Amino acid sequence: MRAVLPSLALALLLLGVPSVLAHGTLEAREVETLLLVDEADDSFYTTGGYDLYEVYIGEAHLREAGMGAAGDGFYFRTILFGNFAERPPGTNEYRVEFNFAGPDGPMMRYLLTKDGKTFETDFDHLMVTVEDNQVEVNRAFVALQNASLTRQMALRDFRVTSLVDGEVRDRAPGGIYVPRTGGQVEVPMPSEVRADSYTLVGPTKYVAAAAARSPAGNYTLTITSLLKEGEQHVSLATANVTDYTFVLPAEAGGVLKAGGTMTIPFTLEPMDRNGDGALEPFQLDVLSDIGGRVGFVVSLQNGTAALLPEGAVAVAQPWSPETPLQAPLPGLVAVTLAAVGAAFLLRRR
């Protein structure tokens, strides 16, 4: 049985509660989408729990989560109003649950505190700033791969719930709940869903990057900021460079102003170091310090080393230093397949 009190009842219930505590605010960021706007209510400072407010979603690459696509994910950013140090006597835990659904169904991640300073969570990464009367949740991060999600999938049904010792105190969307009623008494409060779905695009809203090779074999990487305001620091990262010689200038990267562009020259040559006649592709990431990533796979294209967009087929490709750079690759592949086929037939006999 769940009753809904009119706001007048709430006013009476909370009579005597000071409403002079100033709330911090969340500044919108251009790479993020506002999902929920929930009423901020000062009663939480005395009745306990975290008061839900605005909730944003954004996408970012976190190196801590992994190289390349393994480090891509989405995050919630929000601010929780409340002061654990002044919780009602006997209170042990403030907990916030983030519910959302992907194509395979509903998912939930939580964060909780038992001391108001440190947080336990099942988010892949959690960055919070704890202040006296609020907790800024800068990034509550979910790695896409860990959640069996990929780009182009839509997330929906965003709901956030604030609980005190397991009892609901605030919902977004939804009202607030009268303490010590077992979450049965909801007080309607303004609460809006601003976006009911969000389609994952990857951490692509920060920078764009394009690679080019001149006929003389000079390579350049052109990186452009996609931001309308603010600076970001750009750097490059590679993994598994075994079969290419890849040389960057000493100062590769740096600060990129809003809308700005930088060009990085580099040298890139095939080099079959282990002599197995194949070139192992490698991953090259253009990273921005605030979360952007553009991934490339360095591989052979028509016999020439090339930066291909991540996701392009990248398997070890046959190569030898004697191979003319313009040799048509399909021919090489056909020859190799024929050789493998012949060896297989010979073995069968």
Ligand SMILES: [Ca+2]
């Ligand atoms: Ca609220």
Ligand SMILES: [Ca+2]
């Ligand atoms: Ca609410």
